[in-house]
Amino acid sequence: MRHRSAVLLMLLVTLLxxxxxxxxxxxxxxxxFEVTFWRSAFNALALTLLLPMLRGRDYWREALPRLRRSPAVLGSGLCWAVMYTAFMLALTMTGVANVLVTMALGPLLTALFARVFLRQRLAPRTWVAIWIASAGIAWMFASEMRAGAHAWLGMGVALAVPVAAASNWTLLQARAGDGATxxxxxxxxxxMLSALATLPLAWPFAASGHDLLLLAGLGVFQLAVPCLIVVRLTRxxxxxxxxxxxxxxxxLGVLWAWLIAGEAPSPAALLGGVMVLAALIGNELLGAWRRPAAPTSGEMSL
Structure with missing residues (x-):
């Protein structure tokens, strides 16, 4: 897969x-917890059906024994479980912008984890992009924190998402060249872990048929499909x-919440979002301009 195709696919993932x-x-x-349970349960069901379609009908008979013996798969699974659970719980506790702003700390944490654990060097422009994006996020964070103690609690839960995501991306990157894993x-x-952990706390169920339809859509198209794509893209x-x-x-998440759900972001959130977008686009344009035909393996040429 060419780099440009991978970038476009990753943007599709973020859209979903x-x-x-x-x-x-x-x-x-x-x-x-019921929202988290149903979304994770539908996600697990979709993956149970999709993976054999992608890898062959005997996939689970061969994969399950290896799963129990692979620390990398178990570690990545735990990271996914934290991401699935903390994200939906945070959305029920505070605004969409608050949750997504907190999650956007992921690139800085990922860069630091990759530098510490993988010994990967980052191009200077990538560090600049990360710090500009982080400054925009900090601006948004300071404004949203004025909402009160409940916002603090929701954003505290949301903070688990970028920590788990950074750990997961670093682990996936470390195993990207290992065809045996x-x-x-x-x-x-x-x-599965997310659904099992939240099931006791989700009872008794109160979801309507309308709710189940929406949560099934999230489980399949907002989780199962894009998460399978992103695992492939880490190669x-x-x-x-x-x-x-x-x-x-x-x-995109703040935009959809504004246009579809009427949850308007603050002016500070909009300004911070512009800074994040400028950092992202600038990094990709500079990367496309300066990227050599064959990047050196020792450096992350982003």
Missing amino acids: WSSAGAVSRHLDSARG DLLPAVWLGA VLPAAEVALLALMEVL
């Missing part, structure tokens, strides 16, 4: 990911670039 906030605002009666089951494992794109491109979810 960004739908969660707006869709969750149209639920009738499902709240809190199939990390696709980790996406399924994360969904082409460096971890820090995956995390930086994922910032588009922040802007």
Whole structure:
């Protein structure tokens, strides 16, 4: 896969990911842990059916024994579970912009993790892009924090998402060249762990048929499909670039919540979003202009 194709696919992934906030605002009666349970359960069901379609009908018979013996798959599965669970819980506790702004700390954390654990060097322009994006996020964060203690709690839960995401992208990158390790089951494992962990707290169920339809759509098209794509993309794109491109979810998610759910962001959120978008586009344009035909393996040429 060419780099440009991988970038376009990653932008499609962020488009699918960004739908969660707006869709969750149209639920009738499902709240809190029940929202997380149903989304994760539908995600696990979709992956149970999709993976054999992609890898052959005997996929699970061969994959499950390897799954139990692979620390990388278990670690990645735990990261996915934290991401799935914390994200939806945070959305039920605070505004969409608050959650997505907090998640946008992911690129900085991913770059730091890749530098510490993978010994990967980042191009100077990527560090500049990360710090500009982080400054925009900090501006948004300071404004949204005036909403009160409840916003603090929701954003505290949301903070688990970029930490788990940075850990996951770094782990996926470390295993990207290892053809013997199939990390696709980790996406399924994360969904199963998230559903099992939230099931006792979700009972008794209150979701309507309308809620179940929306949550099924989130489980399949907002989680299962894009998460399978992003695992494949980590074989082409460096971890820090995956995390930086994922910032588009922040802007799109706030936009959809504004246009579809009527949840308007503050002026500070809009200004911060412009800074994030400028950093993302600038990094990609400079990368396309300066990228050599064969990047050196020792440096992340983003």
